[in-house]
Amino acid sequence: MKGNAAAVRAPSSPKVPQMVREQYTTATEGTLVERPDSQSVYKIGIYGWRKRCLYLLVLLLLVILVVNLALTIWILKVMWFFPTGMGHLHVTRDGLRLEGESEFLFPLYAKEIRSRMDSALLLQSTQNVTVSARNSEGEVTGRLKVGPKMVEVQSQQFQINSKDGKPLFTVDEKEAVVGTDKLRVTGPEGALFEHSVETPLVRADPFPELRLESPTRCLSMNAPRGVHTKASAGKIEALSQMDIIFQSSDGVLVLDAETVRLPKLAQGTQGPSSGSQGLYEVCACPDGKLYLSVAGMGTTCQAHSHICF
Template structure:
């Protein structure tokens, strides 16, 4: 019996037959209504069995991988802080690399330029040190190096320079010399400037209102010159102090002491027990030499005159010295021309200034008689104020008015408002130190005054002070008839009455043209006002003496130009 051969059909033929059978099954059912469920069972179509399960599993795995990939992508973006501009705070553009936050460099950093944003600072911070190296482009060797470490700063360079904003050299160091190209080399530390060897310079000059000291703590100071040596102080003193002897020796010439006033301080005082028979003029200063000891003694009383800039002038006042002569002696130190605005005064027991009568001897004043065993302290002050400093012809007088006004504002005698204090302080700084160049923290008012000269600052200061209600007012403590205390203010404008606890704005104001008569007797001060009702105001005052004090300092500034400048008017 012959074996039947197995029919092996190819997949393509099987799929074709399956499709044909599907269409035949569909066409044979035209006699019955179309039923999808029946057709599904009778005519089998689609993927069935394990193939269908595998397909579903594959689709689920692909969807899970897509979701996981999207989640990881979002997590990486969140952790690394990606943005449209770049990675985190870092942005890469055509200009370079921009960092908005802190950058930590673990190794070397190579860059041609490192800069900060506008109006922001650039900080380089290191736990150990910061080293900046510049190499030569030809051989690659180190050309310049700056190392900033713990409490040290080292620089390696053949030529070290510091230039100003305008490109001008300010400081330079090389193997041959050290150059300081500024107008002035100023040393502000307490120990001064020390040199281990000699120094050669054409000029050694102290700053204004400061002392110049040449000190050798263990050896000596020698000043040598082939022709001459000149020591000059235009605003202050020249002092030579020695622990032992001080010798002035001229081998071929002579020693000349040339001055309008020559003072010998700390001399022994010779107080006579009786009045001398011979009368000397008030401008004669007597020195006596003791026969046994050879010591020189000065007859008189020790006194001290405090000037407006804080300096003190020590004098020996003779019993017959008039206050006017003493005033001329003090004012002659400053070459003062307008003396009529100034005077001498002393503080009495009530801490009020009492002016010296220039036609009376100094030691005959009541204060000098009560304090015979004390040093007589006098003050050189402005007595008569003017409405505007433009009425002054001498720049020295303007300087003194400025110093007096500055002192009165500091002591709250001239009351100013809070916003005006800042501007006045800035003007004081501008007149004292010039332009303020510190970039860390600048007072706004002071910063706006940059470029103004010292004279303009002083005139601007005085123009503000002259507008204050208490400018030029001398205050005296008084009481009315009922015993209520007040302050009586005398000025060039008139007589003002202030509350005892508030001297900012006057309670009453009597101009000079309104006054008809003034009466002062036995500590009672009466004002008769020009009024139809003839109201008489009676006040009790401790003292109302006319006085003034003056000081003058040579100024090298353009005060004359500043006074007439239209911008200061």
């Protein structure tokens, strides 16, 4: 064989019977069998612009989460949040404990407010400080208002007690009671009382004088067991525009002194035969008026009784 490649035929392998689709169809006469068409292929998942939008949304949520976490940590740090409280405010078993200065913009409702053992309690305001007590119905039963010009107390009774609970000063609608052993008035003009005053003792300091004065009305001193007036290192003066009356309903009026002077009493005329040498006796009229009568061997009050008229 020239120039031709020898074609060698390999021995054929035994035929493997191939199963075709037609072998699974029923070969019944009169039955039409349709050949199935090729099925469409659908991809499962998110592709394209939907996938990019989903990633962008997840990234945005992650950024928001990180920002919120950072803001929360910053707020906790700035406000001083702790397991026991917030900043100077601590939660204890007895209530709330507040240290340092604090400012309240709205009303504060509390059952008890007290300071520490080693410090004072200070309530300060630019206008006024008002403390109110209310009943179960919300009505105000007592109020203390400290203003720039006046301290006002609205209550049925106002009372100041000492450390041991003794009432020092009590005021109600009817009276004011001073419970101390001594009430001292240091003003230069003293104390002014528009109504009556009940006290067992009125005394001045050791050196200044004591004055009881009523400029336009009368001055009356009454006591169930007597009025005792004493000046240890001075004199006692009673001045009046009209009358000074000493009255005893059951007893006598005693003037016990080394010298008793009545310089302005009316005097009777002295007779020519009188040897009294300038001596007089004190006579009394039926209405209580006193006058002087020239002294004699006997009483001479009847001779000058015309003075009473």
